[in-house]
Structures are given as structure tokens and as C-alpha cells.
Amino acid sequence: MIKKIGLLCLLILLYGLLGLVMTTAQGAISGVTGSSVLNVRELPDRSSARLTQFPPRTQVIVEARNEVGDWLLVSAPALSLRGWVAIGYVTFDREVRVMEELPVSSERVIDPAAQGTTGSPGEAPPVVIIPDRTDYPPVYLTNAVWRNVRNIWARGRQMGNDPWVLMKVGESNTAGTVYLCNFEWQAYSLGNYTHLQGIVDGFSRTGSFCRVNASAQNGFATVNVLDPQFAPSDICQPNESPLVCEVRRSRPSFAFIYIGLADTGILTTREFNANLTQIVQYLSRNGVIPILQTWPTADTFNGNNRPQLFNEEIRAVAARQNVPLLDFRSALYNYANHGTGSDGYHLSVRDETRSELTGDELIYGRTYREWQSLQILYDLMSAFN
Missing domain, CATH: 3.40.50.1110 (SGNH hydrolase)
Structure with missing residues (x-):
């Protein structure tokens, strides 16, 4: 009986390690947005404030999902922006089991003006916006x-x-x-x-x-x-x-x-x-x-x-x-x-x-x-x- 329990514990441990190895091998979950501009919101809700918009075909890193799984918390490294987007507008770079692989989050994302990097909100200083020159000839x-x-x-x-x-x-x-x-x-x-x-x-x-x-x-x-x-x-x-x-x-x-x-x-x-x-x-x-x-x-x-x-x-x-x-x-x-x-x-x-x-x-x-x-x-x- 003791041997059977020990064997069962060993199998559970090996299964957990296998899952860890598979997750590590898969790496970060990434994707690309669609062919139109995409609203980025502070919360996973269409009625929440719009923070900014991603240009068409923006490369994103997927950080988390909401509880239901119809919104994704993403970051766009090239734009130094992050926020919530509807899942239907993101194409993953590989097959993703959304409900199993992504952690659940309800984070309220701060305004882009305070986002300097894709790290934790508030860690970086605000982006200094370059003013447009308006004296160029038409x-x-x-x-x-x-x-x-x-x-x-x-x-x-x-x-x-x-x-x-x-x-x-x-x-x-x-x-x-x-x-x-x-x-x-x-x-x-x-x-x-x-x-x-x-x-x-x-x-x-x-x-x-x-x-x-x-x-x-x-x-x-x-x-x-x-x-x-x-x-x-x-x-x-x-x-x-x-x-x-x-x-x-x-x-x-x-x-x-x-x-x-x-x-x-x-x-x-x-x-x-x-x-x-x-x-x-x-x-x-x-x-x-x-x-x-x-x-x-x-x-x-x-x-x-x-x-x-x-x-x-x-x-x-x-x-x-x-x-x-x-x-x-x-x-x-x-x-x-x-x-x-x-x-x-x-x-x-x-x-x-x-x-x-x-x-x-x-x-x-x-x-x-x-x-x-x-x-x-x-x-x-x-x-x-």
C-alpha cells in the first residue's frame, strides 16, 4: 500500500514537472492584431475608458485574460503601450488554450501618458510627447x-x-x-x-x-x-x-x-x-x-x-x-x-x-x-x- 502511494506521488510530481517544462518551452504568448485600428481599454469592458488605439497588425504580448476569457490584457513592446483588447481582434502566433494557459486578471490599466514601458504600471516616468512641427510647407x-x-x-x-x-x-x-x-x-x-x-x-x-x-x-x-x-x-x-x-x-x-x-x-x-x-x-x-x-x-x-x-x-x-x-x-x-x-x-x-x-x-x-x-x-x- 505504501509503495502504491509513493508511486502515485511520484507520477503526480512528474506530471507537474512535465507541465512546467512544456509551459517554459512554449514561452511567452504572442500574437498580432487585425487589419484595422484597435481600441485599447483600461478594463475588459467595451464601456470602459479607451486608453489609446493600436495601429493595424500590431505585434502584442498576451499577459492575461479576464475571467470569462473574451478579453485579453496585452502589451505592445514596439509602442510601449499595454491595455485590454477584445480577444476576437488578436490572432495568436501558435495554438493557445486560453482558459488553461492564461492567468486571470482584472487589472485596471493606467493611461498611456504614464506608461513608459511594458512593465508594471507606474514604474517608468511618463513619456515625453514630441510636439508636431507645423511650419513645414504643404x-x-x-x-x-x-x-x-x-x-x-x-x-x-x-x-x-x-x-x-x-x-x-x-x-x-x-x-x-x-x-x-x-x-x-x-x-x-x-x-x-x-x-x-x-x-x-x-x-x-x-x-x-x-x-x-x-x-x-x-x-x-x-x-x-x-x-x-x-x-x-x-x-x-x-x-x-x-x-x-x-x-x-x-x-x-x-x-x-x-x-x-x-x-x-x-x-x-x-x-x-x-x-x-x-x-x-x-x-x-x-x-x-x-x-x-x-x-x-x-x-x-x-x-x-x-x-x-x-x-x-x-x-x-x-x-x-x-x-x-x-x-x-x-x-x-x-x-x-x-x-x-x-x-x-x-x-x-x-x-x-x-x-x-x-x-x-x-x-x-x-x-x-x-x-x-x-x-x-x-x-x-x-x-x-
């Missing part, structure tokens, strides 16, 4: 830029690129039908900007205002633009990145590039700069004029300084590569919510079904962006022809 077109774009334009003519075709590189502010499509659909008014009519007519004829772009998809970061696995198989060839695919199939002369928020959750500023430079250089070599665009965010996004720093990298790439820049972050700073809608990132608009340049461009971020996009096309085409 359009960056120096003499050096003009010389470079003339060379790119000439290269494009030699390569057979269509002067009336443009392409788009970006995420949900650019993908689909949210950007410039109304001009192709005749759902617009130019107001006092009648000089832009020729630009609208010319690019509408080629269908490039609203064509499907492999290089502009919801949730895209620069890494996706350069990665063949994200190229749509129905329009791209094997081993083509979305960028290479779109240049080949469209043969454009211009490329509007509005990208970076998703990168803030997965890349360093140096990595982002390198990727953006690679995109700009590829376009330039292939006779496509890259037109970079900075992107505004509401104050709820800016507490970790990532949007400010990444937009500075966009400006740096424009200056180093001598390509045009539309600085929306600076130009829209004094607009309501810095030119963004209720989610703090997608550009604001009065009526999604129409683009009215009759005053809306002075109030809404999306309309301002479309106005300035048409204007820079006008300036460039006027200089080339």
Missing part, C-alpha cells in the same frame, strides 16, 4: 526635386509609361474607392479650381483614378508592399511583390504613396526608412515619379511619439531622394481632429459619395488630400508639357 518641391522628377519623367517616356496613368501605394486611406474615385465617377465639383478640369479628364479617361491597385490594400505596411506573398494572385505574376506587380501592369507615370501607420507597430524608424527608400528608388528607376504623403493622426495616437517620428522619416526620405512630398500632417494640423474622422486615423469627409472642392477642402482631411493631389499633378504636367 508641398515640398525644391529645385533639386524638380531636376530629379524631370529625369524620372524622361525615363518614363523612354520606357513607354503612360503619362496619364497613376498608381497608389498605401492602406485603407488609399485602397478601394476612398481616394480620387469620385472624380472618375463624375461625382465632384471643382468650385473655383476649374484649371484642374484637364487633369480630371485626362486621368479619368485611363481609369487610373479608381483602378484596383495591388500596392494599395487595407492594413498595408511597407513590408507588405515589398512582399510577394501579399500580391493578389489574380492580377500578379508568381514572385512579384505588390509594388513590382502594379508597376508592370499599370505602366504609370506617377505614384501617390500614403503609408506608415501599420509600420509603427512592427518596425523601427530605421527599418521603415529603408523600406520606404526601397519603394521610392524602385519607382524612380522605372520611370514613375513617387509623390510621398505624410499622414495625420488624432492626439489619441500620438502619446507614444511613433506617428511623429515615422512622419519625420517620410520627410527625410523625400529630402534625401529628391522627390515631391505632400505634407498632410503639417497642413491639416489645425483642422478638426487634425483632419481625421472619429477613429483618429482615417481622413475626415463630409459626404463619401461626392468630392466637393467648394469649401470642403478647407474643413475635411480627405477632400483636402484630393485637392492637393490634383493640384500637384497639374503642376507637374504643366511643367512637362
